[in-house]
Amino acid sequence: MITECLPFELPFEASTHWLYDWLEVHALDVNKRRIKVLAKSRKDILLLALIGGDKSNKLPAHASAEAPRMANVQAATVSGAWHAPARFVVRRDQLRNRNLDLLSLGSQIAVAYIYANYKDSLLYYGSLAKSSLRHPSRINQHGRMLGSGTVVGPSEPNRYVETSGRKLNTYNSFFAYEKYAFIGQFYDSPRWHALEARWTYLRRLDVSNCFASIYTHSFAWSTGTDLHSKSHLGKSPDFHKLDLGRAFDKVMQNSNWGETHGICVGPEASRIFAEIIFQKIDLEIEDRVSAANIDRKSYEFLRYVDDYFVYSNSKSTLEAVSRVLESVLSDHSFALNATKTKDYVTPFTTEISLKKANLKAFLKQSLPRKSRLPRFDAREVGVQLKSLLLDADNDAAAAGSSLSLVEREVKRFVKKRTRKCSDLQSARELARYTWGYVHGMLHQYLSHPSSTSAIKVVRTLRYYWNITDSFTGVSDADRRLLHYESTERLHFAISKAITRLIEASGTEIEICHFLSLASACDLDLVGFPASCGHVFCITRLA
Numbered sequence: 001m002i003t004e005c006l007p008f009e010l011p012f013e014a015s016t017h018w019l020y021d022w023l024e025v026h027a028l029d030v031n032k033r034r035i036k037v038l039a040k041s042r043k044d045i046l047l048l049a050l051i052g053g054d055k056s057n058k059l060p061a062h063a064s065a066e067a068p069r070m071a072n073v074q075a076a077t078v079s080g081a082w083h084a085p086a087r088f089v090v091r092r093d094q095l096r097n098r099n100l101d102l103l104s105l106g107s108q109i110a111v112a113y114i115y116a117n118y119k120d121s122l123l124y125y126g127s128l129a130k131s132s133l134r135h136p137s138r139i140n141q142h143g144r145m146l147g148s149g150t151v152v153g154p155s156e157p158n159r160y161v162e163t164s165g166r167k168l169n170t171y172n173s174f175f176a177y178e179k180y181a182f183i184g185q186f187y188d189s190p191r192w193h194a195l196e197a198r199w200t201y202l203r204r205l206d207v208s209n210c211f212a213s214i215y216t217h218s219f220a221w222s223t224g225t226d227l228h229s230k231s232h233l234g235k236s237p238d239f240h241k242l243d244l245g246r247a248f249d250k251v252m253q254n255s256n257w258g259e260t261h262g263i264c265v266g267p268e269a270s271r272i273f274a275e276i277i278f279q280k281i282d283l284e285i286e287d288r289v290s291a292a293n294i295d296r297k298s299y300e301f302l303r304y305v306d307d308y309f310v311y312s313n314s315k316s317t318l319e320a321v322s323r324v325l326e327s328v329l330s331d332h333s334f335a336l337n338a339t340k341t342k343d344y345v346t347p348f349t350t351e352i353s354l355k356k357a358n359l360k361a362f363l364k365q366s367l368p369r370k371s372r373l374p375r376f377d378a379r380e381v382g383v384q385l386k387s388l389l390l391d392a393d394n395d396a397a398a399a400g401s402s403l404s405l406v407e408r409e410v411k412r413f414v415k416k417r418t419r420k421c422s423d424l425q426s427a428r429e430l431a432r433y434t435w436g437y438v439h440g441m442l443h444q445y446l447s448h449p450s451s452t453s454a455i456k457v458v459r460t461l462r463y464y465w466n467i468t469d470s471f472t473g474v475s476d477a478d479r480r481l482l483h484y485e486s487t488e489r490l491h492f493a494i495s496k497a498i499t500r501l502i503e504a505s506g507t508e509i510e511i512c513h514f515l516s517l518a519s520a521c522d523l524d525l526v527g528f529p530a531s532c533g534h535v536f537c538i539t540r541l542a
Contacts, residue, residue, distance in 0.1 A: 004115060004174050005108040007100045007266030009090050009451045009509055011516040019105060022047065028070075032117050032240050035073040035109075039063040045071075052106045053078045075113045076239035078106040079251050082258045089506045090451035097506045101264035107255035111269045113239075114248050115174055121244040125223050126275055127178070129282035133186055133304040135275055136175035173268060183304050184401055187353060195348070199300065199311035201318050202348045205325065206340035207306035212262040213334050214274060216253045220245035222280035248273060271305065278303060281332055288324045301325065318343075352398050355387060359405055367413035373433050381440045386447075399448035403441055403456045410437050410460060414467055422473035427482055431467065435489055438464045442493050446500050454510040457497075458517050465490045465521055487523070494518050 001020045026044060029036040035053070039045050045059055053073030060069035083104035089097045103111070115122070119139060126136045180186040195202075207213075223245035239247065252263050252273055263270050282303060290296065299312040299321045308325060312318040326336055362384045366376045385402055414434055421427040438460055445453045468483040494514050501507040501514070 001108055001112045004268045004272075005103050005111050007102070008268075009100060009266070009455065010102070011509070011512045013516050013519075014509075014512060016105065016108060019108065032113075033075055037071050037073055039069045039071055040065050045069070047105075048073070050105050051078065051109060052081055052083075053109065073109060075110070075117075079110040079113065079239050079247070080254065081106060082254050083107045084257045085255065085264050088509065090509050091449055091504075091506045093450050094448065098265075100266035101256075103255055103264060103267060107251070110251045110255065111267070114244075114251055114269070117240070118244040118247065119174075121223070122272060122276070123175070125244070126272065126279060129279045129286075129303075131282045131286075131301055131303050132275065132279060133180050133183075133302055134177055135279065136272065137178035138176050140174055140176050175272075180304065183307070184404065186304060192348070195300070195311055196346050200313045200346050201311065201315060202344040202346075203310045203318055203322055204340075204342045204344070205308040205310065205322065206337045207308075207329065208335050208337035210306035210334070211265045211270060211274060214261075214263050214277065215333055216249050216260045216263060218277055218332060219249045219252070219273060222277045274305070277332075278306070281328060281334075285325050285328045288328055289321055292320065292324060294320055294324075352401060355398070356401055356405065358387065359384065359402055363405065363409040367409050367437075369413065369416040373429065377436065381436045382443060385440045385444045399444055400450065400453050400456070403444065403453055406437055406441055407456050407460045410434060411463060414463075414470070418467060418470035419472070421471050424474055424478040424481070427471045427474050427478070428485075431482060431486060434464065434467070439489075439493065442497065446497065449501075449504070449507075449510070451509055454513050458513045461490055461493055462517055462520065487521070490517075490521060491523055494523065 001023075002015075002017055006015055022044075023035065023037070026037045026039065027035050028038050037044075037048065039048060039060065041063055045061075045063055048059055048071050051073055053071075059071055063069040083106050085101040085103050085107070087099050087101055090100055092098050123136055123138065129135075180189065186192055220243075223243070239250075242250070252270070253260055256262065256264050263273060282301075285301070289299070294317060298314060298317050299310065301311070301321060302309045310318060310321050310325065312321065329336065366374050366381070366384075368374070385406065414430075417430050418427075421430055441457050441460055445457045465486050468479055468486055471479055471482060474482070494517060497514050498511055501511050
């Protein structure tokens with residue numbers, strides 16, 4: 001419930017972590033069919049009504065700590081009722097927006113039932129095809145269950161998804177993924193370089209409107225047979241007796257107000273749903289290519305979510321495999337986005353990859369772990385960050401990539417250097433120098449905005465604000481002075497960001513992230529744009 005049901009773009013205050021906390025306090029018993037809840041107030045009864053989990057629809061009228069009342073949140077009820085998701089807008093870049101869905105409370109609990117009851121089947125059907133670059137491989141070792149204790153280890157706050165080779169020891173995802181959590185990791189991996197050495201040609205293809213094109217009943221086909229799934233349409237045995245295909249189909253359909261064409265966009269559960277469908281499609285592509293008498297050793301195709309990569313040493317083979325791929329996708333009501341189809345000749349390194357390499361070299365030189373601080377000023381840092389965007393085909397992708405690089409290197413740099421600061425002067429110098437990079441990130445984000453870039457900037461600002469706690473070699477008085485100066489810089493950054501954001505459309509979520517940061521750091525509202533005051537109050541109440 002904490003990691004799988006909501007878009008990660010939402011700020012903490014807008015998430016429903018409180019729903020899990022409420023269930024943990026009020027749940028008396030949990031099994032595959034229902035959660036037995038003890039209502040202790042009228043607010044508890046109201047929340048149960050909003051969840052809609054009582055099949056009898058007979059909730060108690062009153063409840064109190066002295067006179068608690070029992071109620072059930074039943075899997076069959078929350079999974080079988082239609083729920084309308086709340087839709088909100090986030091920015092993909094300066095010119096384009098995209099819609100994300102906020103699942104209803106009942107739908108979130110229904111998704112949690114799916115994970116609890118069918119997690120082993122999700123792992124099995126999600127790992128059938130070798131072509132997938134991102135699929136669930138095991139259950140994350142660190143998690144919580146209602147009524148149990150918590151096991152939390154050191155966290156990496158700049159990561160959200162755990163992969164099989166990198167354990168986060170925190171609540172970042174229910175599943176660990178094989179093998180790349182983000183597409184950028186694939187581009188930087190040894191496997192990418194091995195593919196460059198093995199193949200001459202690469203064609204990259206993109207599925208158009210992927211989630212909107214998914215037919216929910218096809219999930220039952222992907223976990224069984226098409227004939228089996230169609231023969232059971234309209235039949236509704238008890239929810240806990242359904243197989244994975246029909247159960248997940250039912251939950252995804254009903255969480256989107258009964259729609260069978262298209263699924264909710266944003267939740268990690270939707271990605272799992274789509275991944276299992278595409279796993280089956282990938283296997284069919286392999287069979288159809290083989291039936292076309294194309295040698296399996298003459299090509300290779302990989303897929304990251306809805307992006308396909310087709311490799312070959314022959315242009316004719318590349319064309320033949322691409323035609324089969326497009327045909328199979330069409331059979332399942334998917335279409336390729338012709339404007340995003342791109343061909344490459346080895347080396348497959350793109351313009352963005354080259355600029356990333358240059359930025360990495362600059363960061364390695366300008367953020368040394370041991371030697372003296374270089375004499376780079378804020379202007380030079382800004383120029384280097386902007387250079388990644390020049391002539392880039394996708395400004396948003398380039399900006400996000402460079403921000404991730406800077407965020408990671410700044411954190412590594414600060415972690416090593418703060419230990420060496422034994423007096424106010426050295427600590428102050430380090431804080432000022434680091435600020436040049438943090439402020440450069442803010443400027444780059446405001447020039448090439450997106451909701452994901454906003455998250456990276458807010459995360460880095462929060463980290464910068466907390467570095468004064470790492471100056472263990474300075475006095476308490478000096479630490480307070482350093483904290484005051486970092487707070488002033490943070491106030492400036494948030495005010496600057498919000499002033500720009502309120503002038504643009506589709507920026508509400510980004511504004512909430514910055515106000516959430518202000519609330520978490522207990523910043524004074526004075527100096528913030530007046531139109532944001534009510535949102536700031538909401539974040540504090542949350």
